[in-house]
Amino acid sequence: MRLRQLYLPSVLYAMVAGWLMWHGLQALEHDGTLGATIASGRNELVGPAFVGLVLVVVVCEQLWPAERRSALARGHVQDACFFVLYAALVVPLVTVIGVGIAALLVGHASWIVIDQTAAWPRWVLVIVTLIAMDACNWLAHSSEHRFRPLWRMHAIHHTQEELTVLTSFRAHPLVHTAGFILATVPVIMMTADHPMAPMLITVYLCLGTVPHANVPWSFGLFGRIIVSPAYHRLHHAMEGPQNVNLGIVLTVWDVLAHRAVFPALGAPACRTGLAGRPIVVEQEGLRHRPVSVLLAQFIEPFTVVKPSPVAATGSADASRLHTSPT
Ligand SMILES: [Zn+2]
Numbered sequence: 424m425r426l427r428q429l430y431l432p433s434v435l436y437a438m439v440a441g442w443l444m445w446h447g448l449q450a451l452e453h454d455g456t457l458g459a460t461i462a463s464g465r466n467e468l469v470g471p472a473f474v475g476l477v478l479v480v481v482v483c484e485q486l487w488p489a490e491r492r493s494a495l496a497r498g499h500v501q502d503a504c505f506f507v508l509y510a511a512l513v514v515p516l517v518t519v520i521g522v523g524i525a526a527l528l529v530g531h532a533s534w535i536v537i538d539q540t541a542a543w544p545r546w547v548l549v550i551v552t553l554i555a556m557d558a559c560n561w562l563a564h565s566s567e568h569r570f571r572p573l574w575r576m577h578a579i580h581h582t583q584e585e586l587t588v589l590t591s592f593r594a595h596p597l598v599h600t601a602g603f604i605l606a607t608v609p610v611i612m613m614t615a616d617h618p619m620a621p622m623l624i625t626v627y628l629c630l631g632t633v634p635h636a637n638v639p640w641s642f643g644l645f646g647r648i649i650v651s652p653a654y655h656r657l658h659h660a661m662e663g664p665q666n667v668n669l670g671i672v673l674t675v676w677d678v679l680a681h682r683a684v685f686p687a688l689g690a691p692a693c694r695t696g697l698a699g700r701p702i703v704v705e706q707e708g709l710r711h712r713p714v715s716v717l718l719a720q721f722i723e724p725f726t727v728v729k730p731s732p733v734a735a736t737g738s739a740d741a742s743r744l745h746t747s748p749t
Pocket residue numbers: 564568577581658
């Protein structure tokens with residue numbers, strides 16, 4: 424690949440992630456806790472409770488699907504590959520990057536630590552921190568839809584045409600960097616001296632994973648506050664705006680930003696994916712080659728995309744890669 428074919432913002436993004444990882448590795452090697460930290464990261468992010476929940480939801484998808492399809496549909500198999508990659512590679516990567524961000528913040532911006540939180544009741548501290556983390560994740564997600572360099576990384580997540588709970592893991596390995604940078608800030612601010620129980624991170628992760636499930640659940644009245652599968656599905660809709668329903672766990676940020684679209688009761692499941700398939704997807708072609716699709720999707724954000732004739736004419740179907748979704 425020639426230099427002018429490289430999309431430089433993505434290269435820069437990868438360099439920042441590498442730099443944060445290097446900082447994280449240095450801090451962990453200095454403390455001699457590299458192995459233990461990665462093991463506890465695995466326990467928090469892909470432990471037995473979390474994997475068990477994912478498996479239960481996979482069964483629910485077959486029993487009460489929003490869109491009926493085979494358990495071995497291409498989209499399911501592809502997202503299962505993403506899940507394996509997540510457990511094997513992404514979890515250690517984001518754990519080390521998280522340590523790197525925390526080390527930099529504590530080392531160079533220790534003034535952000537709010538000492539007064541030490542006097543707060545434990546449960547208040549936990550709730551406030553989780554809400555602040557969710558706000559930061561909303562901000563990161565909103566930025567991924569607003570700014571083209573971030574959208575190039577996030578777009579892979581939106582290519583899924585057969586949404587499943589495993590779509591939560593369908594993401595570029597580097598995409599977690601921006602979210603982690605933002606989400607680490609409130610954790611350092613509030614709980615620098617008394618870390619949160621890993622169980623709470625797992626609970627938060629579960630709440631953020633279920634909304635991708637291929638089930639029609641809208642959670643009734645709770646769905647006005649908590650992101651439900653029916654609510655998040657509208658964010659993945661192939662037709663219509665994608666800068667709505669950006670919430671990860673709470674809908675309140677979308678409501679405040681006038682970006683909340685609540686699902687209509689009994690409405691049929693909308694189609695999901697990116698119109699015009701600007702990125703390779705597993706649904707095209709006669710044979711499914713999961714590894715080729717995976718590699719093509721990982722390389723794609725690093726390549727310059729030439730505007731297609733369709734995009735140049737300003738058609739409504741123009742590739743969302745050029746403009747970021749609206
Ligand atoms: Zn999105």
